[in-house]
Amino acid sequence: MASLAQRAGVAASTVSRALRDDARISPEVRARITALAQEAGYTPNILARSMVLGRSGLIGLVLGPVENPFYAELMQQAVRLAAARGCRLLLLHAGPGPIEDATTEALLQYRVDGCLVTSAELSSKAAAICAANSVPLVMINRVAREHGSAVSCDNRAGAEVLAELLLQAGHRRLAVVTGNAATSTGRERTEGFCQSVAAAGGEAPALFTGGASHAAGFAAGQRIAALPAAERPDAVFAVADILAMGVIDALREAGLKVPGDVSVVGMDGISLAQRPPYRLTTLVQPLEAMVARGLDLLLTGIEHGAGAAPQERVLLRGTLRLGASCRLPGSPLPPSGIPDAALPAAE
Amino acid sequence: MASLAQRAGVAASTVSRALRDDARISPEVRARITALAQEAGYTPNILARSMVLGRSGLIGLVLGPVENPFYAELMQQAVRLAAARGCRLLLLHAGPGPIEDATTEALLQYRVDGCLVTSAELSSKAAAICAANSVPLVMINRVAREHGSAVSCDNRAGAEVLAELLLQAGHRRLAVVTGNAATSTGRERTEGFCQSVAAAGGEAPALFTGGASHAAGFAAGQRIAALPAAERPDAVFAVADILAMGVIDALREAGLKVPGDVSVVGMDGISLAQRPPYRLTTLVQPLEAMVARGLDLLLTGIEHGAGAAPQERVLLRGTLRLGASCRLPGSPLPPSGIPDAALPAAE
DNA sequence: TTGAAAGCGTTACCAC
DNA sequence: GTGGTAACGCTTTCAA
Numbered sequence A, B: 001m002a003s004l005a006q007r008a009g010v011a012a013s014t015v016s017r018a019l020r021d022d023a024r025i026s027p028e029v030r031a032r033i034t035a036l037a038q039e040a041g042y043t044p045n046i047l048a049r050s051m052v053l054g055r056s057g058l059i060g061l062v063l064g065p066v067e068n069p070f071y072a073e074l075m076q077q078a079v080r081l082a083a084a085r086g087c088r089l090l091l092l093h094a095g096p097g098p099i100e101d102a103t104t105e106a107l108l109q110y111r112v113d114g115c116l117v118t119s120a121e122l123s124s125k126a127a128a129i130c131a132a133n134s135v136p137l138v139m140i141n142r143v144a145r146e147h148g149s150a151v152s153c154d155n156r157a158g159a160e161v162l163a164e165l166l167l168q169a170g171h172r173r174l175a176v177v178t179g180n181a182a183t184s185t186g187r188e189r190t191e192g193f194c195q196s197v198a199a200a201g202g203e204a205p206a207l208f209t210g211g212a213s214h215a216a217g218f219a220a221g222q223r224i225a226a227l228p229a230a231e232r233p234d235a236v237f238a239v240a241d242i243l244a245m246g247v248i249d250a251l252r253e254a255g256l257k258v259p260g261d262v263s264v265v266g267m268d269g270i271s272l273a274q275r276p277p278y279r280l281t282t283l284v285q286p287l288e289a290m291v292a293r294g295l296d297l298l299l300t301g302i303e304h305g306a307g308a309a310p311q312e313r314v315l316l317r318g319t320l321r322l323g324a325s326c327r328l329p330g331s332p333l334p335p336s337g338i339p340d341a342a343l344p345a346a347e
Numbered sequence C: 001t002t003g004a005a006a007g008c009g010t011t012a013c014c015a016c
Numbered sequence D: 001g002t003g004g005t006a007a008c009g010c011t012t013t014c015a016a
Helices: A002-008 A012-019 A027-040 A046-054 A069-084 A101-109 A124-130 A157-168 A184-199 A214-225 A240-253 A287-304 B002-008 B013-018 B026-039 B046-053 B068-084 B101-109 B123-130 B157-167 B182-200 B214-226 B243-254 B288-304
Strands: A058-061 A088-093 A114-118 A138-142 A149-153 A176-177 A207-208 A235-236 A263-268 A281-285 A313-316 A319-321 B058-063 B088-093 B113-120 B137-140 B147-155 B176-179 B206-208 B235-238 B264-266 B281-284 B313-316 B320-321
Touching: A002 A027, A002 B264, A012 A027, A012 B101, A012 B157, A012 B176, A046 B046, A058 A069, A058 A313, A069 A214, A069 A263, A069 B068, A069 B101, A088 A101, A088 B068, A088 B176, A101 A124, A101 A214, A101 B068, A114 A287, A124 A138, A124 B243, A138 A287, A138 B206, A149 A157, A149 A287, A157 A184, A157 A235, A157 A263, A157 A281, A176 A214, A176 A240, A207 A214, A207 B088, A214 A235, A214 A240, A214 A313, A235 A240, A240 A263, A240 A287, A281 B013, A287 A313, A313 A319, A313 B176, A319 B182, B002 B013, B002 B026, B013 B026, B013 B046, B058 B068, B058 B214, B068 B088, B088 B101, B101 B123, B157 B182, B157 B235, B157 B264, B157 B320, B176 B182, B176 B214, B206 B214, B214 B235, B235 B243, B288 B313
Parallel strands: A058 A088, A058 A114, A114 A138, A138 A149, A149 A313, A176 A207, A176 A235, A235 A263, A263 A281, B058 B088, B058 B113, B113 B137, B137 B147, B147 B313, B176 B206, B176 B235, B235 B264, B264 B281
Antiparallel strands: A088 B088, A281 A319, B281 B320
16 A cells, blocks of 8 residues: 555555545545556455454354255355455354364454354353453354344244144144254244144144254154054154255155155255255245344444344244145145134244 | 553563464463463454464355355365364355455455365456465366366266276166366266266267256256157266256156166265265265365465465375165175276276 | 564544 | 554564
8 A cells, every 4th residue: 555655646544545435535536546556456455454443344154064955055145145244254163063262262363243153062162252252143043042142033933834734734643853952943943833733732743853964854754664653643843954854765765655644844945855856845944034134133233342232032934835745734725835814823 | 462561561572472382482471471361361363463474364265056065065174174274264255156356355355365266156357366466276176277276086087987887787878967067077077987988888978968956967867767768878977966866856756766777876975965865876075185185285375475386286086985876787896996907097 | 581663554533 | 635643463573
């Protein structure tokens, strides 16, 4: 910048202002400077700017295992939407396992303005460190234990919609393939489903422990298929699409028809589950809206200083996507979802 | 740091040295300073350090559409291995479509030390910009057009192994479901396969245009299934696992047995394709080694200045994984791959 | 072994 | 409308 200033015959501060479209720079000077900058191939050093501004424009991204395509799709949205807001993502963690200490440190060292966390074992230690350093924290698809805001799908309501759908289709022996017991998402979905069934006077669904992978769903599906026909559930809610795919594969491999013998529904809305041979009926999470909301929450926290605004939890309603993996209620349903009247009353 | 220095009764430079384990700091002073830093919750500001060192420790990561789980797995490895080398990833792009100009700019603005690119439409413009600013560039699973080094699986050799396998199993009417015509990876695999078949005196495989998604594979599979039995290939090589999954689904949906009626093999080694109902025979890319090699190439380029060392192309050999998606040769094969003697001679 | 000072590239403040 | 200067937090040279 100094050399630009010299060549333009102005001060460095003028160059700085000109390049950032400061209002009070004469058009001709600005033109001259921008031309010069262009020609010199000059790019401002954001690192230097960050030091003086106290904001890096960096957002830490913490992902869990991306074996579940949902998180890959989430990441894709996150990059795009962050860029649209002038932020860049510092990829801190992706994969199974807890976050390493070195990673938590990087978060502070690079002075990230905030942190977007999803599906990860963010130790409460890491969360505490963010809190201690007043780094705003937003979780997506997870509920924060203590610190930070959270955006998620209304998992209970979504699970209720699915329960209602299965009940309306005439299913009575229901089952749930659960997720990782440690995640709020999985718990909420399981509870919402069971409560909805109970409210409708149905028998309590059988629970099969799942996990967060196709393999876990497959294993659960095998256990279900191994049951004597009289005890076998005729409809299964897998708390994640990737699980539901595994369940379907196991049932079919065991010779059972889906949806002929067993209906299977999932939740998330990943694109692979939409395709043959699954054509999964599922509750689609409003992924783009969730990420956008999460980023905005983060930016608000950054703007006003973390802790200024109360930390909120945002629930976004998902939409039902009818596939061909479950028996449908006798009355034809609109393709966009089931009618409002069919929704169970709020709990 | 200044405040630490003051409290410790030393100069700032001493604090700096003490915290970075500079050899010539007396043990007691270091102890006092580290204790103080600990207690104050001090974290060095890497942004400031970057300015003076001229290295940010940041590596730009450019990903294509992660619909293909291969790239999600790659990303996971990249974060882990980069962290192990003391680098952090700046996620510049993920998803379909070309890289936006604003993104290319961010790459320069954040002074990334280098750039890891995979499966993306990195415009040659973006590559040129890296070259112009001497930002080392390494492509993984892609070949650089002009600038930058590249690491990839030996696609030709891998495709040859698969061709050999199918021929040995007695298949004679072969087909290839191709990838995106614009990607070197897809082209190399197709060519390697066809050349190997030709060398063995086989009939030229029928080509079906695919793409890079399950949907594309499915569409190709439908076209194959629609052929009259006499013309239908009895073995299909899909140039990516995700494509192969689509092919299998389409064939089965059309009532054909895989591998009974048609053998299908893929290439990549994504974990989902390994699972039922696919159990895909495929050539597994040595993903971890590829990413590690890519990073090391990048770091070497960073160390010695881009352009110092000649840009190289590294080919890593993949390994055959036998699944249940293709007929096997009469003679039992070792599980780790087919015997060396069965490999076609180098072209 | 430690200290002082210069400098990395930028922006903000206060003069003019 | 523009220039000078201090400051952001760190490392490094040069002295002591």
